[in-house]
Amino acid sequence: MTKENIMEESLTLFANQGYENTTLANIADAVGIKKPSIYNHFDNKEAIFLSVLYHVAERESDYLISETSLSKDHTIAERLKHLYCTYLDHMSNSTEGMFFKRVTFFPPEDFSDDIQEVFLMIEKTLTDILVPILEQGIKEKVIRPLPTEQLTSAFYTLTNGLFLEENFYDKEVFHKRQEASWEVFWLGVQCPGKEE
Amino acid sequence: MTKENIMEESLTLFANQGYENTTLANIADAVGIKKPSIYNHFDNKEAIFLSVLYHVAERESDYLISETSLSKDHTIAERLKHLYCTYLDHMSNSTEGMFFKRVTFFPPEDFSDDIQEVFLMIEKTLTDILVPILEQGIKEKVIRPLPTEQLTSAFYTLTNGLFLEENFYDKEVFHKRQEASWEVFWLGVQCPGKEE
DNA sequence: CCTACCGATCGGTAGG
DNA sequence: CCTACCGATCGGTAGG
Numbered sequence: 231m232t233k234e235n236i237m238e239e240s241l242t243l244f245a246n247q248g249y250e251n252t253t254l255a256n257i258a259d260a261v262g263i264k265k266p267s268i269y270n271h272f273d274n275k276e277a278i279f280l281s282v283l284y285h286v287a288e289r290e291s292d293y294l295i296s297e298t299s300l301s302k303d304h305t306i307a308e309r310l311k312h313l314y315c316t317y318l319d320h321m322s323n324s325t326e327g328m329f330f331k332r333v334t335f336f337p338p339e340d341f342s343d344d345i346q347e348v349f350l351m352i353e354k355t356l357t358d359i360l361v362p363i364l365e366q367g368i369k370e371k372v373i374r375p376l377p378t379e380q381l382t383s384a385f386y387t388l389t390n391g392l393f394l395e396e397n398f399y400d401k402e403v404f405h406k407r408q409e410a411s412w413e414v415f416w417l418g419v420q421c422p423g424k425e426e
Numbered sequence: 427m428t429k430e431n432i433m434e435e436s437l438t439l440f441a442n443q444g445y446e447n448t449t450l451a452n453i454a455d456a457v458g459i460k461k462p463s464i465y466n467h468f469d470n471k472e473a474i475f476l477s478v479l480y481h482v483a484e485r486e487s488d489y490l491i492s493e494t495s496l497s498k499d500h501t502i503a504e505r506l507k508h509l510y511c512t513y514l515d516h517m518s519n520s521t522e523g524m525f526f527k528r529v530t531f532f533p534p535e536d537f538s539d540d541i542q543e544v545f546l547m548i549e550k551t552l553t554d555i556l557v558p559i560l561e562q563g564i565k566e567k568v569i570r571p572l573p574t575e576q577l578t579s580a581f582y583t584l585t586n587g588l589f590l591e592e593n594f595y596d597k598e599v600f601h602k603r604q605e606a607s608w609e610v611f612w613l614g615v616q617c618p619g620k621e622e
Numbered sequence: 623c624c625t626a627c628c629g630a631t632c633g634g635t636a637g638g
Numbered sequence: 639c640c641t642a643c644c645g646a647t648c649g650g651t652a653g654g
Contacts, residue, residue, distance in 0.1 A: 248446075248532065250444075250446060250447055251446055332532065334593075334594060335531055335532070335590055335593055335594075336444065336528065336531070336532060336593075346594065349594060374613070376609075376610075379606070380606040380609065380610065381610070383602070383603045383606035383607055383610075384606055384607045384609075384610035384611070386587070386591070386603075387583075387584060387587035387588055387591060387603065387607035388583060388584075388587060388607075389587070390586070390587035390588075390590045390591055391582070391583035391584060391585070391586035391587030391588075391589075391590075392583055392586075392587075393590065394530065394531055394586040394587075394589065394590060395582070395583065395586060397530070397531065397533075398530070398542055398545055398546070406579070407579045407582075407583065410575070410576040410579035410580060411579055411580045411583035411584075413572075413576065413580075413614075414572075414576065414577070414579075414580035414611065414614040414615060415580070415610065415611075415614060416614070417570070417613070417614035417615075418609075418610040418611055418612070418613035418614025418615070419610060419613075419614070422618055
């Protein structure tokens with residue numbers, strides 16, 4: 231029970247301040263115990279981080295699979311847009327998203343191998359959701375017959391770009407950017423002659 | 427002279443390790459002086475950061491103006507692509523680029539206002555270069571007649587996305603991503619019926 | 623520009 | 639799960 235509390239509070243602190251700026255005293259305070267009591271549950275600070283990292287990785291994969299997919303009676307455009315919006319909203323507004331952004335973009339040096347492993351795993355989960363939609367879109371002649379690798383690449387660049395921008399614009403401007411960038415992406419990806 | 431050395435070495439350390447993980451002892455070692463001597467040139471650690479931040483901001487604006495523009499006897503496509511490639515290459519391979527990436531994505535809390543100011547200033551410099559090219563492109567019917575705000579927005583999202591991806595892919599994969607994402611952007615921005 | 627030093631805080635330990 | 643404590647290191651100061 232206490233162990234789960236330590237992990238939960240550590241996740242929040244790592245997400246908001248980063249690993250290096252979070253002290254064991256911060257964690258103990260958040261949990262409501264004294265600092266040395268943490269050592270009843272974890273060997274050291276690094277062990278807490280790794281435990282949190284792999285736990286979050288699992289939860290994120292589950293989340294992506296269950297929440298970002300849209301049933302097959304929606305159009306390709308709707309399914310792609312839904313994936314885009316849900317993924318962005320999750321990464322912007324959840325503690326897990328913040329944590330994941332931090333550790334992937336500026337990994338604490340000691341853990342860079344573990345973090346890369348987790349990153350590639352989650353990207354693979356997303357790719358597995360994305361590729362069937364794109365292939366279906368190409369088959370229906372809604373999406374240009376470009377290599378799927380190129381299409382997924384452009385999709386990831388789009389979402390990654392908005393991650394960064396989310397830090398600098400207020401909600402309203404960010405939402406305009408999100409829509410504007412999506413529209414240009416969609417124009418690029420759409421089959422010519424199919425514009426609405 | 428020593429003051430400039432302190433700023434130069436601090437820039438490198440901040441770029442590679444981040445502000446919080448750089449100690450005054452690190453800086454002093456890199457410069458080749460003892461830690462207290464730093465206080466002959468700066469009031470405290472924060473003053474070093476702000477000094478570096480604004481100095482780099484100026485240099486970056488100058489760089490953008492002088493290096494990313496291409497003379498008017500190139501096509502719109504060439505000028506846009508050149509701006510894109512030059513900007514990305516600079517952000518990926520220079521110490522200044524690394525510094526910017528760090529501070530814009532996870533700003534040290536105490537400086538978030540200053541960092542936002544610098545980010546918006548540099549974005550404005552880039553907008554002033556970008557908008558005339560886009561307007562010319564629309565006039566020549568090479569670029570879709572979308573609002574320039576939407577076109578610049580998509581361009582920034584594209585570069586920001588790659589800006590981050592450069593951190594977690596090797597050079598080869600990154601270069602493929604850079605090309606793939608550009609092509610989709612260009613397809614979205616290009617006037618229909620003008621595809622090469 | 624240096625030596626010598628400060629109080630605060632870091633991750634972690636001893637011992638109950 | 640706690641009190642009491644460790645050596646190392648942090649940003650910063652005194653004084654020359």
